[in-house]
Amino acid sequence: MRTAAVVGTGLIGTSIALALTRRGVAVHLDDADTTAARTAEALGAGSLRPPAEPVELAVLAVPPAHIGTVLARCQREGLAHAYTDVASVKSRPYEEVTAAGGDPASYLGGHPLAGSERSGPLAARADLFEGRPWVLTPSPRTHRAALNRGLELVSLCGGVPVIMDVAAHDRAVALTSHAPHLVSSALAARLEDAEAEHIRVSGQGLRDVTRIAAGEPALWADILEANADAVADVLEACAADLGRMVTVLRARRGADEQGRARATAELTELLRRGNRGHARVPQKPRSRPVEFVAVPVAVPDQPGALARLFSAVSEAGVNIEDVRIEHSLDRPRGLVELLVDPASLTGLRRVLDANGWAPQEEGRLVENR
Ligand SMILES: NC(=O)C1=CN([C@@H]2O[C@H](COP(=O)(O)OP(=O)(O)OC[C@H]3O[C@@H](n4cnc5c(N)ncnc54)[C@H](O)[C@@H]3O)[C@@H](O)[C@H]2O)C=CC1
Numbered sequence: 187m188r189t190a191a192v193v194g195t196g197l198i199g200t201s202i203a204l205a206l207t208r209r210g211v212a213v214h215l216d217d218a219d220t221t222a223a224r225t226a227e228a229l230g231a232g233s234l235r236p237p238a239e240p241v242e243l244a245v246l247a248v249p250p251a252h253i254g255t256v257l258a259r260c261q262r263e264g265l266a267h268a269y270t271d272v273a274s275v276k277s278r279p280y281e282e283v284t285a286a287g288g289d290p291a292s293y294l295g296g297h298p299l300a301g302s303e304r305s306g307p308l309a310a311r312a313d314l315f316e317g318r319p320w321v322l323t324p325s326p327r328t329h330r331a332a333l334n335r336g337l338e339l340v341s342l343c344g345g346v347p348v349i350m351d352v353a354a355h356d357r358a359v360a361l362t363s364h365a366p367h368l369v370s371s372a373l374a375a376r377l378e379d380a381e382a383e384h385i386r387v388s389g390q391g392l393r394d395v396t397r398i399a400a401g402e403p404a405l406w407a408d409i410l411e412a413n414a415d416a417v418a419d420v421l422e423a424c425a426a427d428l429g430r431m432v433t434v435l436r437a438r439r440g441a442d443e444q445g446r447a448r449a450t451a452e453l454t455e456l457l458r459r460g461n462r463g464h465a466r467v468p469q470k471p472r473s474r475p476v477e478f479v480a481v482p483v484a485v486p487d488q489p490g491a492l493a494r495l496f497s498a499v500s501e502a503g504v505n506i507e508d509v510r511i512e513h514s515l516d517r518p519r520g521l522v523e524l525l526v527d528p529a530s531l532t533g534l535r536r537v538l539d540a541n542g543w544a545p546q547e548e549g550r551l552v553e554n555r
């Protein structure tokens with residue numbers, strides 16, 4: 187693939203655009219929010235310049251409810267020869283493509299099973315899809331050429347293609363992604379009014395089970411509504427188990443020795459079922475420690491300041507592996523931490539000095555990716 191377009195330059199769109207750009211693909215970027223598009227461009231994910239001729243593949247990385255209309259518009263404008271999307275649900279977008287007057291022949295549904303609880307281009311990573319499953323849902327009307335472009339996209343992003351039909355996909359992710367999100371939210375909601383002193387004594391387990399509850403509510407409401415019945419089925423089964431757990435825990439009170447033994451046996455069996463289910467969860471693929479240097483830079487809280495910083499860095503040929511931003515409430519500037527490969531440190535310091543950005547003392551860190 188030599189040319190591509192990414193429509194929707196948030197977390198997933200920018201991550202795809204970064205991966206493609208690094209593999210030498212010329213990527214055209216587009217987003218309804220110009221700040222998101224400009225930020226993605228400044229991160230080195232591609233160019234905002236409209237392509238002179240249709241690109242080989244356009245990737246629609248917008249929320250599920252927008253796939254149908256965005257596809258129909260892009261097809262009318264002749265943006266690409268083939269189209270795919272990344273929405274977390276597949277049945278409803280497919281129905282909406284047809285209803286919005288889109289052409290199902292050049293469209294291939296897609297869904298990478300990789301992401302995070304963060305949104306927007308600043309959370310993007312070129313290696314986000316490495317070793318991760320990426321579902322493709324060709325319909326009977328999808329042309330072979332569109333399927334081939336989709337397979338090439340997955341390969342360029344380092345993903346593992348999995349072909350499924352839309353209904354099977356939606357049932358699967360209800361169990362593996364959508365219901366877990368709601369369970370995490372329900373548990374995290376217990377913390378909203380909890381005493382700060384109680385929350386202070388939390389361990390890694392709480393972080394593990396509540397991390398995804400930090401996801402963007404508007405996006406998740408869109409996803410869950412589009413897969414409501416399948417998600418409700420999984421939650422019903424969880425609710426039955428939770429109900430049994432409550433009964434068993436309460437049954438101990440006032441029970442005789444035999445009653446307590448029965449309650450313990452049932453509780454233990456519920457925990458064992460959890461062990462067996464957990465053993466079936468695929469482990470993080472190719473997790474590898476990566477060493478970065480984190481260079482803190484103070485950035486004034488002015489429009490375009492971040493984009494200027496990213497442009498200067500990317501023009502100097504330095505790859506930004508990740509970005510962290512800390513806004514200080516009482517000062518008119520924020521602290522931006524640029525994470526780069528240690529080998530890029532000299533180049534980064536040179537470009538920051540030349541452009542008047544005052545970098546502060548850097549630190550090394552190792553992340554598991
Ligand atoms: N967040 C995650 O971890 C994952 C999300 N997905 C799917 O990827 C898609 C994008 O999600 P994120 O990147 O997380 O969201 P995001 O909020 O980071 O990015 C979405 C972008 O789409 C833009 N957008 C919205 N409507 C648009 C329109 N009509 N035309 C052009 N641009 C438009 C927004 O301005 C935003 O920049 C969703 O369909 C989601 O279901 C798939 C896998 C993982």
Ligand SMILES: O=C(O)C(=O)Cc1ccc(O)cc1
Pocket residue numbers: 273274298299300301302303363398
């Ligand atoms: O943050 C995580 O661990 C995720 O699993 C992210 C995610 C969110 C939505 C998807 O459709 C796929 C993956």
